[in-house]
Amino acid sequence: MSSVGPYVNKVEAELEKICSVKKAVAVVNGTAALHTALHVLGVENGNEVITQSLTFVATANAIKYCGASPIFIDVDIDTMGMSPDSLSKFLESNAIIKNGQCFNKSSGAKISACIPMHTYGFPVRIEEICEICCNWNIPVVEDAAEGLGSKYKNKALGTFGDIGTLSFNGNKIITAGGGGAILTDNLEYAKKAKHITSTSKISNTFEFHHDQLGFNYRMPNLNASLLLAQLEQIDTFLSNKRDLANLYKKYFDSIGIKFRYENSNSKVNYWLMCLEFKTKKDRDLFLIESNKSGVLTRPVWELMHTLPMYCNCNSDEQKNAIYLQERIVNIPSSYRYIK
Numbered sequence: 001m002s003s004v005g006p007y008v009n010k011v012e013a014e015l016e017k018i019c020s021v022k023k024a025v026a027v028v029n030g031t032a033a034l035h036t037a038l039h040v041l042g043v044e045n046g047n048e049v050i051t052q053s054l055t056f057v058a059t060a061n062a063i064k065y066c067g068a069s070p071i072f073i074d075v076d077i078d079t080m081g082m083s084p085d086s087l088s089k090f091l092e093s094n095a096i097i098k099n100g101q102c103f104n105k106s107s108g109a110k111i112s113a114c115i116p117m118h119t120y121g122f123p124v125r126i127e128e129i130c131e132i133c134c135n136w137n138i139p140v141v142e143d144a145a146e147g148l149g150s151k152y153k154n155k156a157l158g159t160f161g162d163i164g165t166l167s168f169n170g171n172k173i174i175t176a177g178g179g180g181a182i183l184t185d186n187l188e189y190a191k192k193a194k195h196i197t198s199t200s201k202i203s204n205t206f207e208f209h210h211d212q213l214g215f216n217y218r219m220p221n222l223n224a225s226l227l228l229a230q231l232e233q234i235d236t237f238l239s240n241k242r243d244l245a246n247l248y249k250k251y252f253d254s255i256g257i258k259f260r261y262e263n264s265n266s267k268v269n270y271w272l273m274c275l276e277f278k279t280k281k282d283r284d285l286f287l288i289e290s291n292k293s294g295v296l297t298r299p300v301w302e303l304m305h306t307l308p309m310y311c312n313c314n315s316d317e318q319k320n321a322i323y324l325q326e327r328i329v330n331i332p333s334s335y336r337y338i339k
């Protein structure tokens with residue numbers, strides 16, 4: 001079979017080692033990892049799921065795939081990820097706990113998960129978010145698609161929440177062409193994730209029995225073989241990118257432009273490196289001039305709460321997300337081949 005095999009098992013074991021987590025389940029891409037994680041946690045049609053507006057569209061899409069609606073919470077300026085203060089504020093004024101479950105007071109919908117995202121590999125205030133969610137009985141799915149190799153207080157991103165998810169898409173720090181994974185210390189969740197991502201087929205029999213709705217989300221063994229070769233080089237990739245980040249920092253410090261750098265309790269993978277301009281006008285000028293000179297630079301994603309399919313969803317003020325959206329630019333961040 002192409003989607004079970006020795007390389008898939010090896011990839012899972014390697015990820016468990018790299019991230020110091022009990023279980024890794026390899027899947028076909030990062031979006032499927034998010035969808036599976038929400039499914040495992042019981043997110044259902046009509047539920048609401050909290051996330052941030054400043055993210056890649058896959059985070060919100062995975063929520064929609066479950067028939068649930070996203071609630072967009074603002075980010076912190078310094079982490080670019082979900083703000084625990086805004087999260088707390090939203091829950092205090094909008095949520096209520098009934099029979100041990102969290103509900104939105106105005107819509108009546110169950111709030112069945114929260115997905116903070118580690119933007120460009122910079123850790124969010126994940127411990128505070130987990131604590132708030134724990135108090136409100138909301139499970140946490142950590143979208144660490146961009147965070148493999150990053151650490152918060154010396155612990156791998158994707159291992160703080162109930163479930164964490166990774167992506168190995170072509171543009172990510174480690175790639176398998178396409179791929180993703182689920183990380184969890186909960187053995188039941190891992191078992192369920194493995195089961196539903198392989199069409200919920202009961203194995204050990206030649207018959208085709210499927211005991212519940214399943215997905216064809218397993219990582220092909222072929223991709224896993226590529227991924228394994230990449231994972232073996234992760235330390236080299238990370239130190240190469242860190243060297244580039246240090247060069248950038250020195251240069252941009254010298255000309256008075258803010259280069260986003262890790263703080264004392266985090267270690268960043270520098271997946272995509274970013275500059276923060278003082279105004280939108282400066283940002284626009286830089287984007288135009290750099291691209292004109294053949295240097296690919298890009299703004300951050302359009303905010304989710306402004307996209308056609310999400311503009312009617314519940315959203316708080318998004319003051320910081322808008323601030324960052326107008327000022328952050330990604331600059332070339334690839335591994336450098338140095339002779």
Ligand SMILES: *Cc1c(COP(=O)(O)O)cnc(C)c1O
Nearest residue numbers: 029030031056058059145167169
């Ligand atoms: C890349 C990415 C995903 C989705 O991963 P795919 O493997 O492309 O499906 C999800 N969330 C974030 C934040 C991402 O950057």
